[in-house]
Every structure is written in structure tokens, then in C-alpha cells.
Amino acid sequence: MMIKKKLKNKFPSELRMDLVSNDWVIIATGRGRRPESFAREKREKEKASSKDCPFCKEDNIKEKVARRDKKDGSWFVIAIPNKYPALSSGRQLTERKEGPNRIMNGFGYHEVIITADHQRPLALFSQKEVEMVIDLYQARYLDLIKKRYIKYISIFHNHGKSAGASVAHPHSQLIAAPVIDPDLRGSLDGAESFYQSQGKCVYCAMLEWELKDGQRIIYQNDKFVVLCPFASQVAFEVRVYPKKHQPYFEKMTEDEKWLFADALGKALNKIYKGLDNPAHNFYIHTAPAGGGDYNHYHWHLNILPKTATWAGFELGAGIEISTIEPEKAAEFLRKAK
Ligand SMILES: [Zn+2]
Numbered sequence: 509m510m511i512k513k514k515l516k517n518k519f520p521s522e523l524r525m526d527l528v529s530n531d532w533v534i535i536a537t538g539r540g541r542r543p544e545s546f547a548r549e550k551r552e553k554e555k556a557s558s559k560d561c562p563f564c565k566e567d568n569i570k571e572k573v574a575r576r577d578k579k580d581g582s583w584f585v586i587a588i589p590n591k592y593p594a595l596s597s598g599r600q601l602t603e604r605k606e607g608p609n610r611i612m613n614g615f616g617y618h619e620v621i622i623t624a625d626h627q628r629p630l631a632l633f634s635q636k637e638v639e640m641v642i643d644l645y646q647a648r649y650l651d652l653i654k655k656r657y658i659k660y661i662s663i664f665h666n667h668g669k670s671a672g673a674s675v676a677h678p679h680s681q682l683i684a685a686p687v688i689d690p691d692l693r694g695s696l697d698g699a700e701s702f703y704q705s706q707g708k709c710v711y712c713a714m715l716e717w718e719l720k721d722g723q724r725i726i727y728q729n730d731k732f733v734v735l736c737p738f739a740s741q742v743a744f745e746v747r748v749y750p751k752k753h754q755p756y757f758e759k760m761t762e763d764e765k766w767l768f769a770d771a772l773g774k775a776l777n778k779i780y781k782g783l784d785n786p787a788h789n790f791y792i793h794t795a796p797a798g799g800g801d802y803n804h805y806h807w808h809l810n811i812l813p814k815t816a817t818w819a820g821f822e823l824g825a826g827i828e829i830s831t832i833e834p835e836k837a838a839e840f841l842r843k844a845k
């Protein structure tokens with residue numbers, strides 16, 4: 509129904525195909541909304557208070573840090589086990605069948621990575637501060653990757669209630685699982701079939717063209733590029749890619765981490781300023797843990813601002829409708845300061 513309506517107006521929509529997943533998305537600009545109109549209409553004035561915050565109240569954090577680091581207990585960012593884990597490591601990994609269905613127990617690890625300040629989101633961090641967070645992502649990743657059964661580690665960040673953050677205090681999460689998530693599986697398969705037919709990495713091919721074309725580039729430094737993907741899944745989707753081919757996030761060098769912090773910080777800050785601190789999710793897609801040849805893959809970070817709610821069409825058809833052209837979104841974010 510949504511589509512019919514959109515097609516009648518004078519802003520024709522278009523279908524774009526994602527090179528990797530081969531999924532189609534719909535860019536339907538509808539009433540030709542101005543980029544400014546995506547900013548939240550009403551600011552949520554009340555900042556969820558720190559008084560009842562479980563992370564601020566986590567008073568033994570200070571003790572834990574003091575014991576571990578043998579310092580005074582002051583900390584900027586810390587990883588702790590999730591109190592309500594989606595997966596937990598208490599048991600062995602077991603698998604059974606029920607009729608045609610396979611069932612595994614919920615084996616894995618679920619950690620929360622918290623920054624100390626209740627009020628300050630990552631979007632307002634300095635480059636050094638973003639780097640400290642990335643450092644911890646990498647350290648926890650490298651630790652969990654060694655654990656038995658672990659096949660994939662997902663690192664993600666939810667900001668704002670509508671993006672699924674149940675606690676307002678800035679935090680990221682890390683889930684180490686014995687299976688590869690289906691979304692990543694789709695990307696891995698897409699990247700592999702492109703590699704087999706074209707003999708090169710699909711992401712490298714895409715980046716080469718994007719850097720030449722320039723329309724969707726928001727920011728770049730020597731090693732990273734921030735852009736709105738050609739087939740954006742949602743309005744103002746932003747991705748951060750290493751320019752050099754690299755399947756594994758965890759193999760980033762100190763030098764690369766510093767420039768990744770610059771690129772990620774800029775991306776988040778431009779979304780914060782341009783769209784007035786919208787709720788958003790970001791996650792890292794990296795080649796799976798524990799061996800396997802994933803040289804066709806190219807790790808990256810996806811940021812999905814929440815400027816609309818999924819409706820029946822998106823959920824039912826699995827084709828997403830993005831209401832602004834990625835070129836316009838990039839131009840707008842490029843200028844946001
Ligand atoms: Zn707090």
C-alpha cells in the first residue's frame with residue numbers, strides 16, 4: 509500500500525540492489541522531505557536520570573577495577589558480564605533434535621561495555637576516548653575468541669529507547685555465540701560469490717568506485733572512509749570501512765585503531781548534530797572467529813539511525829523503504845558540524 513502511494517507522486521521511487529546481499533531496497537523520497545526534517549521532532553528533554561541507573565549504581569565496579577588494575581579504581585570504560593545474559597557459559601554446548609528441528613542450548617558469553625559518564629554519548633567523545641572504547645572492544649574480542657565453541661562475536665551499540673537501549677547510560681554489548689548470525693552469513697555468502705565470479709573483494713570494488721564518484725562519501729582519512737551506502741537500508745544509514753582490504757576487525761593495528769576512532773567519532777558526531785541526537789544502532793561485521801578462509805570478506809561498521817519505524821511492508825516483504833536518497837543524506841551529513 510505504501511508503495512502504491514509513493515509511486516503516484518512526482519518523486520519517483522527506485523529499487524537499488526545491494527551488491528553484497530543481492531537484496532533490494534526501495535528509495536522512496538515521497539514528499540521530497542528535506543534532510544533537516546529527519547531530526548527528531550520533539551527533543552526528549554528529560555535525560556533519563558542517573559539516580560536509578562543500574563550502571564551508575566554498580567558500586568562494586570570501582571572495587572573490581574581497583575582489584576584488577578591495582579589502581580585507585582578510577583575508570584573510563586569497563587567490560588562486565590551482562591546481568592541478564594542472552595547466552596551464558598555455565599554449561600557445555602549441547603545439541604539435540606526435535607523432529608526436523610535442531611536445538612542448541614544457549615551457550616556463549618554476553619558482556620556489557622560501559623563508559624563512566626552517564627550523560628555523554630559516544631558521539632561527543634574525543635578521538636582519544638573513542639579509541640579507548642575500541643581498544644576494549646578489541647581486547648574483549650581477542651579474549652573471547654579463544655574460548656571453546658565460539659564461532660562468532662557480535663559487538664553492537666544501542667542508543668536511545670526506540671533503538672532498543674533499555675538502559676540510558678551509554679553502553680555497548682558483546683555477544684560471543686556458537687553460531688554465525690544469519691545477517692552476517694548472508695554478507696559472507698554474497699561476498700564469496702562475488703569473489704568467485706569477479707576475482708576480487710566486493711567491498712574493495714565498491715569502495716574504489718565510491719571514492720571516485722564521491723557523492724556518498726561523508727568523511728575520510730588515510731585509512732578509513734565513512735559513507736552512505738548506495739543501497740542504504742534505512743534513511744541516513746552510514747558505514748565505516750577500512751580502505752585497505754582486511755577481513756578481521758580484531759587485527760587492527762594501533763595506528764589503524766587511532767584512525768578508526770577518528771572516522772567513527774566523526775560519523776557519530778555528524779549524525780548527532782545533523783539529526784539532533786537520534787536513536788541509533790551500530791554494529792561491527794567482521795569475518796567469523798576460529799579459522800576458515802574468509803579472505804573474500806572486508807570488515808566494517810554499520811550505523812543505522814532510527815528515523816522511522818518498520819511497518820508491515822518492510823517486515824513482510826523484507827524490502828526496506830528508505831525515504832531519502834543516500835546521495836542527499838551524505839551531502840547533508842558531510843556538512844553537519
Ligand atoms: Zn548511569
Ligand SMILES: [Zn+2]
Pocket residue numbers: 709710711712713752753754805806
Ligand atoms: Zn576488500
